[in-house]
Amino acid sequence: MxxxxxxxxxxxxxxxxxxxxxxxxxxxxxxxxxxxxxxxxxxxxxxxxxxxxxxxxxxxxxxxxxxxxxxxxxxxxxxxxxxxxxxxxxxxxxxxxxxxxxxxxxxxxxxxxxxxxxxxxxxxxxxxxxxxxxxxxxxxQALQQEALRYAIVALTLLIPIALWSRTHWRGMQTLARVADEFGAGHLSARARMARSASIYPLAERMDHMADRIQRLLEAQRNLLHAVSHEVRTPIARLEFGLELLRSAAADPALEPRIAAMEKDLHELNALVGELLGMARLDGGQAVQRAPFALAAMLRTAAEQAGAAPPPETADAVLEGEQAEAKAIAIGESNTGAGYAVRPVLVLRLAEDLGSVNGDCRLLLRAVANLLSNAEKYAASRIVLTAVRVGGEMEIAVEDDGPGIPAEERERVFEPFYRLDRSRDRASGGFGLGLSIAHKAVALHGGSVRVEDAAMDSALGGARFVIRLPA
Known part of the structure; x- marks a missing residue:
């Protein structure tokens, strides 16, 4: 401005x-x-x-x-x-x-x-x-008089221009502040300028636009909540009915079908939950900021990924500083013929991470969604790294899976977008996890991007990087 x-x-x-x-x-x-x-x-x-x-x-x-x-x-x-x-x-x-x-x-x-x-x-x-x-x-002396004459003319022109520009500038500053607040999720922010203001027509149109956007978002949110509530009611009845059917059925051949129906109901229930989460973020959910330890939050995200942390080791060094490394096996699945070990999660957290002022719950969910996405496609290994780079916190989730093509890296954060629908159907998910992570980080003034694998990394898969203001 x-x-x-x-x-x-x-x-x-x-x-x-x-x-x-x-x-x-x-x-x-x-x-x-x-x-x-x-x-x-x-x-x-x-x-x-x-x-x-x-x-x-x-x-x-x-x-x-x-x-x-x-x-x-x-x-x-x-x-x-x-x-x-x-x-x-x-x-x-x-x-x-x-x-x-x-x-x-x-x-x-x-x-x-x-x-x-x-x-x-x-x-x-x-x-x-x-x-x-x-x-x-x-x-x-004559030239000085001429210069003085032109200086007086210039000041005579500039003073009213400066006074007009000052009021115009203050109005523009108000519009910029309202736009920032509205973009941050405060949907009630309005300019409310006097009719005598030089940019009143523009401010009035912005206020009308904000009113329409607020009404549309509120209608969308109300509709989504109502639909989700109405959908969850029959889901609950179906789950109850399937439980009764399971207890009453005497034919063992029906058991696989009942289990498949229960799985579909669980997926539908999870989809409704994800949609409600998206609605809250899209509706400008206020960020409940409070200082929290970043390292502790990342350990909690790793635990939620499926296993408790093993004893610490101290053999990893990040950015010239001593870091801790933890190898966490994300559970095991019994296949009947033996045990198939799922990808191993390795934590590399720098010692000077300190605390972050933000919504711990939202950031925890963002990291957990990235870990969940990496678990679906990783072959054997996932690495969660966190370091402080200048005035930013950098959190990276990297796997040794097939990776993401460069031309698709921006679209993976779109809701319901899938690179390989057949694989997604096999691995689960609705294409909302990365979108939710992207919105949660954006509410904190940060960014999440898909980048090329680090030069010193041998994983070669997808690499998601979250950058947050320190």
Whole structure:
């Protein structure tokens, strides 16, 4: 905002400067050089003496009167050959001299004029030029007066412009603040400007837009809550009915079908929960900020991934600092023919993580969603890293799975977007976990992106990086 009004101020100053030069050149072109006019006024006494005393002498007395003036005047008068005088003049000044008019040299404080056009004063007077030097010409004061005049004009223009710009700038600042608050989830933020404000029409339209957006979001949220409630009621009845069917069924062949139906109901119930979570985040859920230990939150996310942490080791070093490494086996699944070990989760937490001021529950869910996504596609290993980089906290979740193509990395955070629908159906999920993580981090002023695997990493799979203000 400040840049906008600074550019406007610079533009006004440049316009005033350009107008000053334009006025000067226009007057010079139409009426002659203003400095020459100033010099002519300041040398008026010498001009008057030449025209009304020396030039009024009778024939053959012109030189006598000129010599008398030389004796009493501080101005130096000398006679020059016409050819020499013309050689020192430009085209326009030369033409002026040949007409018999005076030609002023402001910088040299002098003027020149032909003695006689017809040679009537003395023999050869038509081939000589009178040059007067040392005239009392001082244009500095005149230039200062002109500069003062233009400065007064500039201030007269700039003061009302500055006053108008100040009110305009304050109105723009109010609109920017309202936009920031509205974008942060405070849907009741409005500009509420007076009708006399210069940007009242814009503020009024922004307020109307905010009212419509608030009504739409509230209607969407109410509809989603109502639909979710109505859907959960039949889900609960179906679960109860399936439980009764299981207890009453005597045919063992029905057991797999009942189990499959129960699994579908659990997925539907989880989908409703995810949709409600998305609705709360989209509706501008307020972030309940409070300081919490980042390392403890990450350990809790690892525990929620499926296993309790094993004893600590101290063989990992991050960014030149001693870090702790924990290998956590995320559960085991009995396949009937043996045990298939699920991916191993390794924690690498720097010692100087400290605390973060934010909503611990939201950030915990964001990290847990990233870990859950990595667990689905990792082959054998997941690494959770956290370090402090400058003024930011960097949390990375990396796996040794197939990775994400570069052209798909921005779309994976869209709701319900899936890279491989067949694999997602096999591994579970609705395509909402990454979107929820992205929104939760954004509410804290951070970002989450998919980046290339670290140069020193041999995993080679997907790498999700969360950056939060420290």
């Amino acid at each position: 400040n840049r906008l009004f600074f550019r406007f101020f610079v533009l006004v100053m440049l316009a005033i400067t350009a107008a000053t030069f334009a006025i000067y050149f226009a007057i010079s072109r139409l009426y002659g050089d203003p400095l020459e006019d100033i010099a002519r006024r300041q040398a008026a006494a010498e001009v008057f003496l030449l025209q009304n005393y020396i030039d009024q002498a009778p024939a053959d007395e012109w030189l006598l009167r000129l010599n008398q003036v030389r004796l009493v005047s501080k101005v130096r008068y000398e006679l020059l050959p016409l050819a020499e005088a013309r050689a020192a003049l430009s085209g326009a000044s030369d033409a002026t001299l040949m007409r018999g008019a005076m030609v002023f040299d402001v910088a040299g404080k002098a003027f020149m004029r032909r003695v006689d056009l017809k040679g009537e004063r003395y023999i050869g007077s038509d081939a000589e030029v009178l040059r007067a030097e040392g005239l009392p010409i001082d244009t500095a």
